[in-house]
Amino acid sequence: MALPYFDHFLQSSGSNQALATYSASWTVAFGAIGVRNGASWAGGNSSGAPSLAFWNADSFNADQISTTTMHASWSGWYGGPAVRCASAGGGSGYAFASNGSSWSLDRFVGGSSTNLDSGSLAMGGGDVLRLTVQTIDASTVRVTAERAAAASPTSFSTVSTVDDTSGSRLLSGAAGIYCYSDAITADAPIIDIAEGSNLSTATLDQAAFRYFNDDGSETAHTAAAAQDANLTRTLGSAVLLRTLVQATGDPAAFAPVLRAQKNGSGGYVALPTSASTTPTLSYGAAGAFAYSGTNPAAAYPTGITADSELVLFVGQKPSSANGGTVTTPTGWTLQGSLTGANDGNTGGYSTTLAADTGNCNIYVYTKDTVSGSESGSLTVTTGTNNVAWARIIRLQKSIPGTVTWAVGTGKDTSAGSVSIATGAMDIAAGDYILAGMVIPTDVTTPSQFSAHALSQSGTTFGTVTEIGEADSTTGNDIGGYLIQAPVSSGSGSGAVTMTATAGGTTTNVRGPGIVIRARPVTVNNELYIAPSSNITDGESTTQQLTGGTGSFTAGKRYDTSNATGTIDLGADENSEVEHSLQTQAPATDGDYFDLLLYNGATPLGGTAARLTVGTPVVPMPPRRRDPLDREAPVLTLPADYLAPVERQGVPVWLRDVVAPDILLGQILC
Structure with missing residues (x-):
């Protein structure tokens, strides 16, 4: 067999069966789960004790997902999906269970539970419960419990997300189911359908970037550099960084966090949202x-x-x-x-x-x-x-x-x-x-x-x-x-x-x-997310960059926050995120910052954008060879002069803060 697995617990042997008897593809980690004869549902059968079982017919990656569709007349008994289940040491796994009015998210080790989160939420027959587990880093396992109503069984909303950092966190196992009821009787149905698979290998990449001037609205601001071109900016001047986020596959919704690393070392740190910060x-x-x-x-x-x-x-x-x-x-x-x-x-x-x-x-x-x-x-x-x-x-x-x-x-x-x-x-x-x-x-x-x-x-x-x-x-x-x-x-x-x-x-x-x-x-932040009169924090972006594939989903613009809200990209879609940035001392000329979007604590793939502190390089006038082999003069222009324009076939340079017809320097022939 191959993942994903799918089981609707249909058997007509003439009597109720233990889960492992019904199918050798299931292993009970602890407790007892049974399948009702001719009724197409599974439930607990362990005298009021918790029961955990997992699918053994396929191998699972550590990151996995389990889904259960709850029985139409289910209520009063707890049940739902489980992940990273194993039978060794008395049984272990993460379980998300509901009885129709209350829910609980638990970690089981040695058959004993530790509650990670719980609450109240009205649910009904046909609702779908989903549990995913991911290893976020060397010390964190993230468990996410979701629910979709029967009327829209693919539209999930998050019930709870828990980052398990304890020494007892579970690192591997298989997807499965959890039940808690006394016996496989007509009044104790719990789960109609169980499904499980490895978590999607979908990815998010910072596929492109572009710097813009903070001189207008979302659709009116002007570009400060070409797409994917790094930028040098004088200390204290504002700039907007726009990033193209490209999904491959269908990733979960992500929280865009802009992080920076200074001068190529020290690690990427989330940008602060104020000019100064006092550590606690x-x-x-x-x-x-x-x-x-x-x-x-x-x-x-x-x-x-x-x-x-x-x-x-x-x-x-x-x-x-x-x-x-x-x-x-x-x-x-x-x-x-x-x-x-x-x-x-x-x-x-x-x-x-x-x-x-x-x-x-x-x-x-x-x-x-x-x-x-x-x-x-x-x-x-x-x-x-x-x-x-x-x-x-x-x-x-x-x-x-x-x-x-x-x-x-x-x-x-x-x-x-x-x-x-x-x-x-x-x-x-x-x-x-x-x-x-x-x-x-x-x-x-x-x-x-x-x-x-x-x-x-x-x-x-x-x-x-x-x-x-x-x-x-x-x-x-x-x-x-x-x-x-x-x-x-x-x-x-x-x-x-x-x-x-x-x-x-x-x-x-x-x-x-x-x-x-x-x-x-108090620390003066050398680079920070800076307020802009042209941005309402969290407002939507439109498509400004090139190279994205698939449909465009509106992203967000930030000028007072970093990672407020999430962006949910469908399969192979793209989005754009923009941040208002400003530098200040103690940064000095020559310092540079590499900027990369993260999904929470996880870096996106792709290439970082670089912002260097210093005086921008102004394009030089063309050099022409004098007919007498004399060296033509070289003209160095201040930053407030425009690129050359043609006047009667001759290039001239104009200053944009004085009268626009002032001629600067030598006319070159």
């Missing part, structure tokens, strides 16, 4: 606490990218009272510390130093440049050390950009719950806070602290979350904690107070604390 900061992850009587090796956290910021905290209990040092790691910057050397009495112990007592030191560092390749661990070199802990924390920026830092320190020199006030700090909405404390004891850590809080006059902090508590019996013992919080609103410039409730034995819950503020810096 979020908490990422933390490596484990590392402890050592010499040099702790702090593990790098997971998920590091070039848009990460890395912060290293070090807590230290010295081997001599009010001593101790930490060498700043190469490639890192010390942002602040509170130590015996710069304070003299960080815990109120004076020169006392013993097990569970003694003044401690705290340090915080930031990594100068984060490449995204950081892995393994970072060894922190200490001096005059009895015991130290170290931990690296990752903050994540939403877009590339830089961060500024500010640090405040303080100490708690009395037993009991924690209250530490720093010096004055400039805090504002959008900042992110990391903070911590070192104590000389491990008596009741790592679960000693609770009810963490930050406060500052005029500032509202978001939820304060404990990252973890340090706890080591190495040497004379050490403890402490680290916390993180966003800044929600307001602004302040006074002291930040860090508090926490200490439980258990609190005699030696005292020591230095530190607060570090991360502030994202």
Whole structure:
């Protein structure tokens, strides 16, 4: 047999049959599905348990589609299509199921379900449910559930799209069906027809492009260059980029996202929709606490990218009272510390130093440049050390950009719950806070602290979350904690107070604390989608470019958004998409941007359009040989002169911003 498969479950053996008995082309992954005698439908037969089956007569690609037509009297029992099904390990697959009023999209692993999405939607007999699955990238599987009403069984609307990025996402399997009902009885029909196939190999290509001047409406603007010709444009000038999108086959509707790569490296990044952007900061992850009587090796956290910021905290209990040092790691910057050397009495112990007592030191560092390749661990070199802990924390920026830092320190020199006030700090909405404390004891850590809080006059902090508590019996013992919080609103410039409730034995819950503020810096976007008085964002395009095949489907024009709405091309159709663009500093002459349309996160095929920052090259007048073999003069024209025209058989150049009859330069014969 060959895909697509088609089964209408017709059998007249005289009795109901198990699905695999009805046809050896089906394998039940878990549960039980049966086929009703003489009734042309399938349903569950597993005493109220979920049942999953898949087509085994053909091999499926990883990207596949499954469709079920629901029985005319179906209601009350769940059923529908399934994809990437397998029987190994207790059965697995993605299933889209409805009972006529509610629907559910689930991932099954080992026969157990994880709900990905659900909702309410009235459906009826004869409706068609469709489930597609695609691998989008190395970490993402996209599952799309659709429904078509019985009256228009080929007109599908999306019910849900889920990007499954979990470690349990399914990477392969076969198309099939899902049912949930008690028995194959006359009142429990679910599925009339099942179909499945590999997902279409249809493609989308950026088949052509052309730059236009922003000097008129959709049908009136003038060309800035020939089709498929790259363009050089002065910094700060507006330009329109129009792209021809060609479908081969019948692809799903696509969301056009214009991305750019600068100077041939760094990867394609979606163009921003404003002249400047401020990155947002979020908490990422933390490596484990590392402890050592010499040099702790702090593990790098997971998920590091070039848009990460890395912060290293070090807590230290010295081997001599009010001593101790930490060498700043190469490639890192010390942002602040509170130590015996710069304070003299960080815990109120004076020169006392013993097990569970003694003044401690705290340090915080930031990594100068984060490449995204950081892995393994970072060894922190200490001096005059009895015991130290170290931990690296990752903050994540939403877009590339830089961060500024500010640090405040303080100490708690009395037993009991924690209250530490720093010096004055400039805090504002959008900042992110990391903070911590070192104590000389491990008596009741790592679960000693609770009810963490930050406060500052005029500032509202978001939820304060404990990252973890340090706890080591190495040497004379050490403890402490680290916390993180966003800044929600307001602004302040006074002291930040860090508090926490200490439980258990609190005699030696005292020591230095530190607060570090991360502030994202507003970025001037070198190339961005720019507002245009000639465009209404999202308006339709007409056919302006050549080379497209098949019918033309109107695309969209964008001047304030990137990827708003979708465009649905039929088989072998084409469309055009236009974006209003502008450059600005810090881009400089000679910088270039390669521009390519993406379908969400997937690049279209074809050749990128290049936009270079610089002074356009003006066509030179022709050079004529002097009869006396003298060299004819060469004339360099400013950009506001028009191409040459003939006046009485002689080429002349006219300036379009002065009187149009001014003659420039030498008339050449």
